[in-house]
Amino acid sequence: MSIRVGIVGISGFGGGEAMRLVAGHPDFELVYAAGEGSAGSRLADRFPGLPAKLAGLVIEKWDPAGLPPLDLLFASLPTGASAEALARVPQGVKIVDIGGDHRDAEGWAYGLADIWPGRIRGQSRVANPGCFPAATLTALAPLLAEGLIEPGNIIIDAKTGISGAGRGGASSGFGYAESNENLVPYGLLRHVHMPEMARAIERLGGGSAAGLVFTPHLVPMTRGLLATIYCRGRASTAQCLAAAQRFYAGRAFVRVTETPPQTKWATGSNLAFVSYAADPARDLVIAMGVVDNLGKGAAGQAVQNANLICGLPEARGLEGAPVWP
Amino acid sequence: MSIRVGIVGISGFGGGEAMRLVAGHPDFELVYAAGEGSAGSRLADRFPGLPAKLAGLVIEKWDPAGLPPLDLLFASLPTGASAEALARVPQGVKIVDIGGDHRDAEGWAYGLADIWPGRIRGQSRVANPGCFPAATLTALAPLLAEGLIEPGNIIIDAKTGISGAGRGGASSGFGYAESNENLVPYGLLRHVHMPEMARAIERLGGGSAAGLVFTPHLVPMTRGLLATIYCRGRASTAQCLAAAQRFYAGRAFVRVTETPPQTKWATGSNLAFVSYAADPARDLVIAMGVVDNLGKGAAGQAVQNANLICGLPEARGLEGAPVWP
Amino acid sequence: MSIRVGIVGISGFGGGEAMRLVAGHPDFELVYAAGEGSAGSRLADRFPGLPAKLAGLVIEKWDPAGLPPLDLLFASLPTGASAEALARVPQGVKIVDIGGDHRDAEGWAYGLADIWPGRIRGQSRVANPGCFPAATLTALAPLLAEGLIEPGNIIIDAKTGISGAGRGGASSGFGYAESNENLVPYGLLRHVHMPEMARAIERLGGGSAAGLVFTPHLVPMTRGLLATIYCRGRASTAQCLAAAQRFYAGRAFVRVTETPPQTKWATGSNLAFVSYAADPARDLVIAMGVVDNLGKGAAGQAVQNANLICGLPEARGLEGAPVWP
Amino acid sequence: MSIRVGIVGISGFGGGEAMRLVAGHPDFELVYAAGEGSAGSRLADRFPGLPAKLAGLVIEKWDPAGLPPLDLLFASLPTGASAEALARVPQGVKIVDIGGDHRDAEGWAYGLADIWPGRIRGQSRVANPGCFPAATLTALAPLLAEGLIEPGNIIIDAKTGISGAGRGGASSGFGYAESNENLVPYGLLRHVHMPEMARAIERLGGGSAAGLVFTPHLVPMTRGLLATIYCRGRASTAQCLAAAQRFYAGRAFVRVTETPPQTKWATGSNLAFVSYAADPARDLVIAMGVVDNLGKGAAGQAVQNANLICGLPEARGLEGAPVWP
Structure with a gap:
């Protein structure tokens, strides 16, 4: 299955880690990346070790009204910056909000995936825990x-x-x-x-x-x-x-x-x-x-939530062992 | 005033920090250094930045019965290693034990110098807090x-x-x-x-x-x-x-x-x-x-205690500002 | 394809990284792990984040004469410790030696995989570069x-x-x-x-x-x-x-x-x-x-070499993007 | 001897280290501190471990025309920021410029103090090496x-x-x-x-x-x-x-x-x-x-140069052993 994925907030640490995980996910295809500080750069300029297939993607200025066709969007924006903007994303696009604006918001599931997976499956809007x-x-x-x-x-x-x-x-x-x-x-x-x-x-x-x-x-x-x-x-x-x-x-x-x-x-x-x-x-x-x-505390949990709302096996793309030492 | 000082446990971090402070103390003269791992080396081999006057001092094997004439001894030995040995140090030598063996021992003052200076002044045996x-x-x-x-x-x-x-x-x-x-x-x-x-x-x-x-x-x-x-x-x-x-x-x-x-x-x-x-x-x-x-938690407190039992101003040799950054 | 893999030197950093990469490799199955310091432990005791399927594997004492059936062995032993021991491994077991003993040895290809892949393919003994x-x-x-x-x-x-x-x-x-x-x-x-x-x-x-x-x-x-x-x-x-x-x-x-x-x-x-x-x-x-x-300088290069000698695509199991920050 | 000392650039690392050394120098008295980012703060707000005697000094906005009576000024300003400003400091104030603007300037000695002390003694303007x-x-x-x-x-x-x-x-x-x-x-x-x-x-x-x-x-x-x-x-x-x-x-x-x-x-x-x-x-x-x-590479060398131009022993205030570990 190929799921078209976008990430907004790519210049931050959470967004960058989401990109690493999306790049290695067998069912996700990164088609859109947006970030304030880095708009206009190619992804490889910011992340020189990225897989070659993603290197040429150009980082866009974030504009919820001008998205390409997407199935799934990861948002990693500063607190206060996502509530209004994400409301303008088309309903057909599933969203996992890594930021803090929707953790108590109506219409959003609270994405504590190891504890309440049943409340997340079938939703289209998930707020990642802090x-x-x-x-x-x-x-x-x-x-x-x-x-x-x-x-x-x-x-x-x-x-x-x-x-x-x-x-x-x-x-x-x-x-x-x-x-x-x-x-x-x-x-x-x-x-x-x-x-x-x-x-x-x-x-x-x-x-x-x-x-x-x-x-x-x-x-x-x-x-x-x-x-x-x-x-x-x-x-x-x-x-x-x-x-x-x-x-x-x-x-x-x-x-x-x-x-x-x-x-x-x-x-x-x-x-x-x-x-x-x-x-x-x-x-x-x-x-x-x-x-x-940045893993279970942000982007890892976000991908787990995305798997749940996309109907994929919960651990897809997240099987790698920790880096040690 | 010139107080003849010895340090045992010079190879450890606490003993090393005691040496740095003794080297900079206007009333202390380091005349004896002992350590297990480094016996036979010159101090400068272990501490290349030491003041030149101390560079040639040879580290001895620790032997409480074979001390040179001393006024003051700092002991920084592993827990369990100092109780018996320090009992053999002549009574005329004042001792500050940085190690853990005497914190509840009879005849030893508990050296929490900022809180109980009055219990420390006039003593000849002080056990440094952990x-x-x-x-x-x-x-x-x-x-x-x-x-x-x-x-x-x-x-x-x-x-x-x-x-x-x-x-x-x-x-x-x-x-x-x-x-x-x-x-x-x-x-x-x-x-x-x-x-x-x-x-x-x-x-x-x-x-x-x-x-x-x-x-x-x-x-x-x-x-x-x-x-x-x-x-x-x-x-x-x-x-x-x-x-x-x-x-x-x-x-x-x-x-x-x-x-x-x-x-x-x-x-x-x-x-x-x-x-x-x-x-x-x-x-x-x-x-x-x-x-x-290693400062207030070990060698700094030890020197403060030594000042108190030697009748010196409490802050002598300890006035330096912290290193930052 | 399922290739039965062993790793010797699992307690060291190079062996540990080899294990992480083997665990995530789609064609490799780890069936044997040996190490001096950790023999007798389960892998999960040493590497608590390992995938569950490997957690119960018991670390063995290294004995080249007592190997289970293997297709491939990664050796990460101290310099001087592998020359004799690896000579006793059955010829049918392919070996990648991460250690330093075979880099100029007869019968061993020098595994600088990005530069000389043609000299490595088809071999059964590869010495990883330092x-x-x-x-x-x-x-x-x-x-x-x-x-x-x-x-x-x-x-x-x-x-x-x-x-x-x-x-x-x-x-x-x-x-x-x-x-x-x-x-x-x-x-x-x-x-x-x-x-x-x-x-x-x-x-x-x-x-x-x-x-x-x-x-x-x-x-x-x-x-x-x-x-x-x-x-x-x-x-x-x-x-x-x-x-x-x-x-x-x-x-x-x-x-x-x-x-x-x-x-x-x-x-x-x-x-x-x-x-x-x-x-x-x-x-x-x-x-x-x-x-x-530990990647291109040790275990990553070793897996790349193993892919080459096993007839697999060179990048199999090595596609992950770097961890940043 | 009490030498009235000022420091400009106190918020930077070089200026901060100069302050630590001046605070511990037996012949220096810090009477003036200036810095862009921290003007208006008390020194203790920026450097909580400073000796009590200096804690209340208020950091000023840097103004070479409005200096209090000084014998010696340490300047630690960004490259390009000191040339013009230091020209306005009264001739009677000795200056050690830790910054880079005067290392090839007329009227300034190049302060490589361990190598050319004779070229520094007797001067009133010294440019610290990088x-x-x-x-x-x-x-x-x-x-x-x-x-x-x-x-x-x-x-x-x-x-x-x-x-x-x-x-x-x-x-x-x-x-x-x-x-x-x-x-x-x-x-x-x-x-x-x-x-x-x-x-x-x-x-x-x-x-x-x-x-x-x-x-x-x-x-x-x-x-x-x-x-x-x-x-x-x-x-x-x-x-x-x-x-x-x-x-x-x-x-x-x-x-x-x-x-x-x-x-x-x-x-x-x-x-x-x-x-x-x-x-x-x-x-x-x-x-x-x-x-x-920050020592010999900046503030330590600067104090050594200051000692030389003030006629003090070269090592005054610089005798402390390195901090280890």
């Missing part, structure tokens, strides 16, 4: 589903590689010399991913997530995201691991490990790793979730 | 002292640069290619620094620290340590900052900042940075502490 | 083939990521803290890759390479290799680029670029990038070659 | 002075940490995610430091440097610079080392080593390391020079 929610919710879902932790008392201490701050970031203080050898907490008590996580926790856990605490940190690495999550509950480590094994049985992209997961395990892949350490005597469950923030 | 306790306790002390948080309900999520894992670590899995671009949680629920922190919290806070949770992470950077600490309490951010300003008024090495501190602020210095973000509505106080794990 | 020769010779071959530079007057200044030093390296001084933020020249005037490069230059250029100079450097990055090569010749930049375009016309893995190539362009791929800058007035040609030292 | 020339010329000077190499046939392959690209760089493509794990050659055949090096080589070597080749590379590290220099000559390694030992006898900041120098040896210091490897049979001398690009 990278922090992807790691966090994948780790928490089995515990919430089985009532092993209290939804109202969750502390998320999350750490992301710097590509998570976006490419525009380079001019806003994420230069190499300032960021290297530096670990930076930011957005305390007010990060934009908070409400998205609270909504999903409530849906998964059947109770208010009003007590949610979320602290992100920037780590001096390019890719990778770890959420270390402190919960209240009386389950043992073995019970938590077993719950996750049950929850993700037969699912392709979530690995449950006894060893605490490391970010490098996921680099370049669509995998998520979850693990748990609990101390019932202290009413404590620590859940851990690892993803590549 | 790097995680140094950052954590510096951030928590003002809150515990004023009763702004509950001592029994503290979660420490800590992140350290890889030099904190020690130099022997290189052979134990901390190779560059495996560690770069990798973030690793470890030692969950059973890290060796736990009891040390619990004891100090109880001493500071007047209540049991039985609920203490501590999760360390290895971050792909050489130096730097951040503790993000989740506490229960009803203080506001402003109240926490004010408490810290009061607690550290007139102290040389602790900086209270409104912005969340970044590890690079401390690189190469003996500084500690603390900050706070609180949400009384959720009964939440987040305390943050940043140190250089 | 990572430095791979980058260097790919950049020089077009110039030597057209007589644009003197073979006797070549200076190679090469820079490699630290995975090029091998995994055993972690215990031999390549710890993270020592290697990070450090650039290290080594092996001056006596690196083991010198004779291999001199032989190939002579074969390509028809003259003595006795004047060859080669200086490798370790760069604080995991993957990536750049050779900056200073030659004598009167060609212009445009003439050099045109010669390379002709030489590599129709070849899948070599990209000729006008911009000086950057190592990150190749990460995770089997690509090589070459470019040139010349100043005829100074009799100067600068050639540049970039590869991923 | 970072590449500092490393290169320090390595070459002894060989040129004794006629051991040909001045007309020198190839410089240089590698610098990314702070060498300047802080404005963050917005110009030196973001963390793009620069990490990336090695980039740039400015081939036309780097701005070429004429400066050619002039100095001719002055040192008594012959034309018309054949000079210079290729800089950006290395993914914050600080550090290595020049690997390929020369023609018949001297042995031992003769080169001996020449350097003679040339730098009694000089404080140049270390001659038998082992090839590593960039980390110099981090945070004003040291330069030089070494040599020669093969008379091939008419080859490889010279190597290592500096911290």
Whole structure:
């Protein structure tokens, strides 16, 4: 099957990773690429290692009214820039929005594909989760589903590689010399991913997530995201691991490990790793979730969602093992 | 004043940093250096940038019974290796033990110099705190002292640069290619620094620290340590900052900042940075502490302790600003 | 077609990358994995992100006399460790030796696949080039083939990521803290890759390479290799680029670029990038070659060689675009 | 002695390092700081680890006509921005220009302090060398002075940490995610430091440097610079080392080593390391020079020059050992 694919936001990290995955997908054909900063360039000028068949494609200025015939569009635009523009895309074009504008929007499925694939199949508009929610919710879902932790008392201490701050970031203080050898907490008590996580926790856990605490940190690495999550509950480590094994049985992209997961395990892949350490005597469950923030945290999840809405096998084009070391 | 100084454990990162600081200290004269791996080498073979006056000193095999006349000894030995050996050092030699064997030992002062200088002055044996306790306790002390948080309900999520894992670590899995671009949680629920922190919290806070949770992470950077600490309490951010300003008024090495501190602020210095973000509505106080794990977390604190027990001004030889970027 | 594949040296970086590529190759089935350090473990214990079908394979102790039925063996052993052992592998098993023992050995083709594919097809024993020769010779071959530079007057200044030093390296001084933020020249005037490069230059250029100079450097990055090569010749930049375009016309893995190539362009791929800058007035040609030292410099090239000797399309299993950023 | 010091360009990396060194200098008192991006901020807002005595100084908008009474001014401005402005600084204020505008200007001494201190003492205007020339010329000077190499046939392959690209760089493509794990050659055949090096080589070597080749590379590290220099000559390694030992006898900041120098040896210091490897049979001398690009390559050298023109001991305030690891 040949599905005509477009990508808008090709100059950003999420859009670039979407292009890499589309280029390697057996059923996708990239026919349209748009980006602000790079309009007019050939793809090969921006991505010198791209397969030869794509090298000559010219990057266009983004214009939702002037699209070529497309079956599927990946959008990776800054927050606030996609809501209006995507409304103008013809209804016949399926859309996966990697950006943040539609995660609570009517008519859009929330694309947490490993947890709610059934809500995504058959839709034509999917809003990809944020990278922090992807790691966090994948780790928490089995515990919430089985009532092993209290939804109202969750502390998320999350750490992301710097590509998570976006490419525009380079001019806003994420230069190499300032960021290297530096670990930076930011957005305390007010990060934009908070409400998205609270909504999903409530849906998964059947109770208010009003007590949610979320602290992100920037780590001096390019890719990778770890959420270390402190919960209240009386389950043992073995019970938590077993719950996750049950929850993700037969699912392709979530690995449950006894060893605490490391970010490098996921680099370049669509995998998520979850693990748990609990101390019932202290009413404590620590859940851990690892993803590549550009993989399961962005473009990998987007392709998985695209497979679901296009009626393809869920893992098509996403089978590659992580790059290590 | 010229104080004759020895350092044992010169091949490790803590011992090496002690040597750098001793070399730049106006009242210290390095007359003895010992190390397992490097015995027989000249100091300049190991540390090519050392001041010329020290270049020719030959590294000895460590033998507590065969010391030259010394006033002060810095010991930076692996855990378990110093208890017996340091007992054989003549009583007239003052000792600062950077290693972990004497932090709860009789006859040894616990060298948390910014908080309890009065317990250190006049002593001849000081046990340096671990790097995680140094950052954590510096951030928590003002809150515990004023009763702004509950001592029994503290979660420490800590992140350290890889030099904190020690130099022997290189052979134990901390190779560059495996560690770069990798973030690793470890030692969950059973890290060796736990009891040390619990004891100090109880001493500071007047209540049991039985609920203490501590999760360390290895971050792909050489130096730097951040503790993000989740506490229960009803203080506001402003109240926490004010408490810290009061607690550290007139102290040389602790900086209270409104912005969340970044590890690079401390690189190469003996500084500690603390900050706070609180949400009384959720009964939440987040305390943050940043140190250089080899500075305030090891050799910097050791020199500060040495100044205190030698009757020197506390900041002597430690005035240099951090290296940035 | 299903080709039964074995890999020996699975614990090293080259063997690990071979496994990643074999796992994603549509015609290869991994049936045997051997490694010193990891014998007895399941593959998934070492490589948690491996495809599920391979997770349960148990790593064996390497024994050339006790192999299961195999069609193809990749060997990635330390220098000196493969000559005798591979002689005991049954003749019917094709071998690609990623290690250094057979690059000048009788009965072994030299596997510089982008330059001499015709010498590799139909063989059953191929010796993979070293990572430095791979980058260097790919950049020089077009110039030597057209007589644009003197073979006797070549200076190679090469820079490699630290995975090029091998995994055993972690215990031999390549710890993270020592290697990070450090650039290290080594092996001056006596690196083991010198004779291999001199032989190939002579074969390509028809003259003595006795004047060859080669200086490798370790760069604080995991993957990536750049050779900056200073030659004598009167060609212009445009003439050099045109010669390379002709030489590599129709070849899948070599990209000729006008911009000086950057190592990150190749990460995770089997690509090589070459470019040139010349100043005829100074009799100067600068050639540049970039590869991923574990891709085209090791496992990627090995799979390309395996495709050639197995009668498969040369690019099978190697089409993926580089990982960026 | 208390010398009133000003710094202009405080927001850049060179100006920031100058401030760190001035803050620790026993005879300097910082009374004026100016910078474009940060005017109006207190110094402590920009540099949270600064000594308390400087924390409250307010950064001014740079105005050469409105300076407070100063004895000495360090200028670290972008190329092209200092020539006119510094002409308006009162004659009584000594100036060390870290930027590039005065390196060939009348009335300005060229501040290669380890080589030509006699030309600097007694002057009131000194132009600091560039970072590449500092490393290169320090390595070459002894060989040129004794006629051991040909001045007309020198190839410089240089590698610098990314702070060498300047802080404005963050917005110009030196973001963390793009620069990490990336090695980039740039400015081939036309780097701005070429004429400066050619002039100095001719002055040192008594012959034309018309054949000079210079290729800089950006290395993914914050600080550090290595020049690997390929020369023609018949001297042995031992003769080169001996020449350097003679040339730098009694000089404080140049270390001659038998082992090839590593960039980390110099981090945070004003040291330069030089070494040599020669093969008379091939008419080859490889010279190597290592500096911290912000130390000897910028602010360290600037303070050394300031000491010389202020009549202070040359090493005053620069005695600290490098930071390692």
